Amino acid sequence: MAVASEGVRPAGAPIIEVEGLTRHYGKLEAVKGISFEVYPGEIFGFLGPNGAGKSTTINMLCTLLRPTAGRARIAGYDLVTQRNKVRESIGLIFQDPSLDDRLTADENLRFHATVYGLPAAVSKQRREELLKMVDLYDRRDQLVRTFSGGMKRRLEIARGLLHYPRVLFLDEPTIGLDPQTRLHLWSYILNLRQQKQITMFLTTHYMDEAEYCDRIAIIDHGKIVALDTPSRLKDMVGGDVIRLRTSDNAVAAQQIKEHFGVEPRENKGELVFEIAGGEELVPRIVEKVTARIASISVRRPTLDDVFIKLTGREIRDEEADARELMRGFMRSRRWGRR
Ligand SMILES: Nc1ncnc2c1ncn2[C@@H]1O[C@H](COP(=O)(O)OP(=O)(O)OP(=O)(O)O)[C@@H](O)[C@H]1O
Ligand SMILES: [Mg+2]
The missing domain is CATH 3.40.50.300 (P-loop containing nucleotide triphosphate hydrolases)
Incomplete structure (x- = not known):
């Protein structure tokens, strides 16, 4: 880590x-x-x-x-x-x-x-x-x-x-x-x-x-x-975050590695990677990837990305969200009863 x-x-x-x-x-x-x-x-x-x-x-x-x-x-x-x-x-x-x-x-x-x-x-x-x-x-x-x-x-x-x-x-x-x-x-x-x-x-x-x-x-x-x-x-994330959904992620990942020197990881069916100057690179990515691209997005890194980079996990998981909802619910019941 x-x-x-x-x-x-x-x-x-x-x-x-x-x-x-x-x-x-x-x-x-x-x-x-x-x-x-x-x-x-x-x-x-x-x-x-x-x-x-x-x-x-x-x-x-x-x-x-x-x-x-x-x-x-x-x-x-x-x-x-x-x-x-x-x-x-x-x-x-x-x-x-x-x-x-x-x-x-x-x-x-x-x-x-x-x-x-x-x-x-x-x-x-x-x-x-x-x-x-x-x-x-x-x-x-x-x-x-x-x-x-x-x-x-x-x-x-x-x-x-x-x-x-x-x-x-x-x-x-x-x-x-x-x-x-x-x-x-x-x-x-x-x-x-x-x-x-x-x-x-x-x-x-x-x-x-x-x-x-x-x-x-x-x-x-x-x-x-x-x-x-x-x-x-x-800044630690190392540039913009690009997410890519394609018809063949394995092929696309290989091509991205070849042409841009970064290794994308797969997350929930999407390829994700960080690269400096992401916006300007989008046309080149579209050109170099031969698999059909269903969607592509570029965004500035968030602290969530930093957390993922450091720990390999997302800070918020669904389980935690559910727990928090439950906590809020219990709290409102507690107040309601008084
Ligand atoms: N009184 C306690 N007795 C035993 N274990 C405890 C006690 N309080 C906290 N823990 C455990 O210590 C760890 C850290 O808990 P803590 O409450 O500090 O986390 P947190 O970062 O504040 O989490 P949250 O975001 O849910 O508030 C957890 O594994 C928790 O289960
Ligand atoms: Mg706490």
Whole structure:
């Protein structure tokens, strides 16, 4: 398995430093000695399939789960020996919803402010500021039960920021939301970075979302297999992705290899290969391939292609999609029953 070299590191001292972080669950090694650094103001993403170890990593960094081995410092504080200092420096948005939907939006925030020991006047001022920031000020006195999925997520973000953390951890911030709401939520996240210069560490298995990150670590089976900016990662693919459906893939593959020096692989009845300047090459491909071409497409590489290149697998499989749908369904039933 190829491991990408790390790109240019942003300047300044890192705000998250992770070295050899490991977590076992019994015999299962869920996170296998990962190391990386995150710099102040960065949006840093962990991208990987279900079960890759994303939540386990985030839970360790938030002091909710003890590492089996390795070290980490957040805002200069040691994860294990300075737990309380770490906790004061971070905010967390869980993968699963964690609001009390029998309370109003403002009551949820007030409860959190009390837990963090914010004085009443400070709490009031921040609640107001943050509710305005996530566009929920007008709905502050309504029960969270009546909120849409996107509104709940925005409220969770406001809550995660109440104690003005230096780092905000977001575990799958947009899971289960429709594409439009996801887009909307991202505009809040990007705005937030601009307004508060907050550092964000998030996990996702949505390729398109990972594109918003300044840098991404691709994680698979508990290991970081690549870490870089989205565009540098995509450069690794080595050009545009061409897909070709023909009457005889074996013959076509041979001819492509002969004339263009690349070896196509077969995926679901299609030949797939990467080549620089793909668009200009299409006419030549059509000319050189004697098998009948049913379809041909060219596109810029995506992070999905990077994942395939590194692991030989797609990040999203149908099974995972079904699991997620099911999870959303169970969640809606759980809420419905209250
Ligand atoms: N409490 C636990 N006890 C035992 N095994 C666990 C526990 N939590 C996670 N695991 C296992 O550890 C591995 C990593 O899980 P983790 O939740 O970190 O993955 P993830 O990348 O967050 O996945 P997803 O995209 O589904 O949220 C998986 O194999 C999972 O089954
Ligand atoms: Mg997870």
